[in-house]
Amino acid sequence: MEIEENIQWHPAFCSAIELELYENKKDLKYEREHNLSRMPLRIDFLVIKKKTNAVIKNEIGDFFLKNNIFEYKSPGDSMDARTFYKALSYACLYKDETENADEILSMDTTITLVREQKPEKLLRQLAEKYELTKRAEGIYRICGMLFPVQFLVTSEMNEEVHVFLTSLTRTLSREQAQRLLDKTAKLKDNEDRKMQTLS
Numbered sequence: 001m002e003i004e005e006n007i008q009w010h011p012a013f014c015s016a017i018e019l020e021l022y023e024n025k026k027d028l029k030y031e032r033e034h035n036l037s038r039m040p041l042r043i044d045f046l047v048i049k050k051k052t053n054a055v056i057k058n059e060i061g062d063f064f065l066k067n068n069i070f071e072y073k074s075p076g077d078s079m080d081a082r083t084f085y086k087a088l089s090y091a092c093l094y095k096d097e098t099e100n101a102d103e104i105l106s107m108d109t110t111i112t113l114v115r116e117q118k119p120e121k122l123l124r125q126l127a128e129k130y131e132l133t134k135r136a137e138g139i140y141r142i143c144g145m146l147f148p149v150q151f152l153v154t155s156e157m158n159e160e161v162h163v164f165l166t167s168l169t170r171t172l173s174r175e176q177a178q179r180l181l182d183k184t185a186k187l188k189d190n191e192d193r194k195m196q197t198l199s
Contacts, residue, residue: 009074009168013114014046016164017070021061022187027054028061045090046070059136060162063148066108069094072115075170079119084126087111091147107148114152116169123151138162 018030031047048068050056056064071087073079091111113119123140126132131143138156142149152165159166159176163183167176 010072012168013070013072013165016168017046017048017060017114019164019187020162021048021056021058023057024054024061027051027056028064045087046072047094059139060112060150060152060165063110063135063141063150065110065148067094068110068112070112070114073113075116075168077115079113079115080122081125083113083119084122087113087149088145088147110148110150112150112152114154114165116154118153118156119151 014030018025021028027050029049031049046069048061048064048070050061050064050066050068052066056062061068069087069091071083071090073083088111091109095109123132126142130145133141133143135141135150137158138153140151140153142151154162154165154168157166159179163176163179167180169176172180
């Protein structure tokens, strides 16, 4: 199926990631938009706050710390060094705004960049300076930076495990649509089902 051009991808992504992590929904708090200053500096990124001793079961969130910033690129949008630095700056501004000065350097924030297609050039550039590991299909992590960073490449992710994220595409196959419907039917509470209609 071809998806129309005027779709709002960010709300759909926020719903999809909440559904991906639904097993830990009591351990996570979602901020779909966050102002980074007293004067509205509104940026489309998602913040997921994790409870202190929670263990996240999903492979996307098993490296979560207290604050987890997500930058999502809609299908067809590019992801390059500029996107990467922007995500780093969001994390820095977020830490500056939410922590007291003595706690700023504590390691309690992660960054996740999400895109349908693999940002080959950007990952190659980062691998020249930092350790790049593949956690699972479509999940790449970078060590040695100020913040732990991961990339989610939704076109490479396991479609059966990550039904909601892999469904964020302009070219949803009948099999993917059926898998999405089947998974939605298994959702236990109405709030989760409502979330699925947004994705």
